[in-house]
Amino acid sequence: MSVAPIVAAGPGPFPGAAPPYQPVIGLRGVGRVYDTGRLLVTALQTIDLDVYPGEFVAIIGPSGSGKSTLMNIIGCLDRPTSGSYVLAGVDVAELDDNGLAKLRSRSIGFVFQSYNLLPRMNALDNVSTPLLYHGVPARQRRERATLALTRLGLADRMDHQPTELSGGQQQRVAIARALVTEPALILADEPTGNLDSKSGAEVMALFRELHAEGRTIVLITHDAEVANAADRQIHIRDGLVWTEGAHA
Numbered sequence: 001m002s003v004a005p006i007v008a009a010g011p012g013p014f015p016g017a018a019p020p021y022q023p024v025i026g027l028r029g030v031g032r033v034y035d036t037g038r039l040l041v042t043a044l045q046t047i048d049l050d051v052y053p054g055e056f057v058a059i060i061g062p063s064g065s066g067k068s069t070l071m072n073i074i075g076c077l078d079r080p081t082s083g084s085y086v087l088a089g090v091d092v093a094e095l096d097d098n099g100l101a102k103l104r105s106r107s108i109g110f111v112f113q114s115y116n117l118l119p120r121m122n123a124l125d126n127v128s129t130p131l132l133y134h135g136v137p138a139r140q141r142r143e144r145a146t147l148a149l150t151r152l153g154l155a156d157r158m159d160h161q162p163t164e165l166s167g168g169q170q171q172r173v174a175i176a177r178a179l180v181t182e183p184a185l186i187l188a189d190e191p192t193g194n195l196d197s198k199s200g201a202e203v204m205a206l207f208r209e210l211h212a213e214g215r216t217i218v219l220i221t222h223d224a225e226v227a228n229a230a231d232r233q234i235h236i237r238d239g240l241v242w243t244e245g246a247h248a
Contacts, residue, residue, distance in 0.1 A: 023050040023052050023086070024087070024088055024184050024185050024216050025049060025050065025085075025087060026049075026084075026085070026086040027048060027073075027074075027085050028084045028085075029046050029048065029083035030046070030048075030073060030080045030082065030083035030085060031045050031046055031081055031082040031239075032066075032078065032081055032082075033081045033082075042239055043239055044066050044069050044070060044073070044239045045238075045239040045240050046082075046083070047240070048241075051185075051216065051218060052216075055216055055232060056211040056216075056229070056230045056232070057217070057231070057233075058219045058220075058226070058229070058233045059071070059218065059220050059221070059233075059234045060221055060222065060233055060234070060235055060236070061222065061235060062237070065236045065238065066237075066239040066240075067236050068189075068220070069239075070220075070236065071187065071189055071220045074087075074218060075108055076092060076101075076103060076108065077104075079092070087107055087184075087185075088103075088184040088185070090103055105130070105133060105134070106134075106181070108184070108185050108187050109183040109186045110188075111171070111174050111175055111188040111189070112188075112190075113189055113193035115167075115170045115171055115194075116174065117174060118162075122159045123149060123154060123157055123158050123161075123162075123165070123173045124142065124158040126162070126177055127145035127148055127149055127173060127177045127180050128141040128145035129177070130177060130181050131144060131181065145176070146158065148177075148180045149173070151176070151179075152206065154172055167196070168199030168200075168202055168203060171191060171192075171194075172206065175191075175203075175206060175210075179210075184216060185217075185218060186217045187218050187220075188219045188220065190222070191204075191207070192204060192221075192223070192226055204229045207219070207229060
């Protein structure tokens with residue numbers, strides 16, 4: 001028996017969210033079709049999704065389900081071919097590529113599976129680099145990066161390059177880098193995918209702490225155990241949202 005897909009509108013203002021309760025993410029009828037030159041491939045079909053300030057949402061699905069395409073759209077790394085996307089109150093369709101890049105830099109902190117640290121920079125410089133593009137003076141960049149790394153337990157690793165850090169430490173540097181600009185949204189793509197079980201559990205515990213502090217987090221994963229850390233799960237299959245659940 002087939003199960004009818006449902007939309008994934010949020011539950012309304014999240015406990016602790018400040019008025020006026022505007023969603024951080026608002027997708028309406030979002031679809032994405034790729035033209036290969038020989039045929040059209042539909043990656044997403046008519047996705048509706050709201051994520052409110054302070055929520056911790058997991059988007060879960062197997063390979064080929066459309067979750068990576070959805071992540072790219074949420075992260076302003078790609079544009080939908082249909083529907084609308086409002087991020088932190090801004091309609092992305094109204095922006096050119098430069099405007100989209102500025103919105104992405106200002107509003108989203110990314111955490112990737114492969115960490116994406118700059119290999120020849122130490123941890124402090126990796127974390128402070130995003131602030132350079134925000135025009136923050138050098139002294140303030142250093143102070144804010146130091147605070148972020150100290151908050152994540154890396155005060156004694158600031159002068160270490162990525163090759164001198166464990167996988168778990170590299171991911172914590174990446175999380176510090178995502179936090180240092182104080183973005184509206186933390187977007188994490190398979191953040192435990194390259195970690196052993198102990199380091200993965202530590203990273204997920206950190207996300208739960210950040211959520212408890214009021215951070216808005218969207219986590220993309222294929223792992224049901226990782227998704228269970230979130231308060232709400234969006235299951236995606238064949239480019240459609242199929243189930244939505246809360247996790248107490």
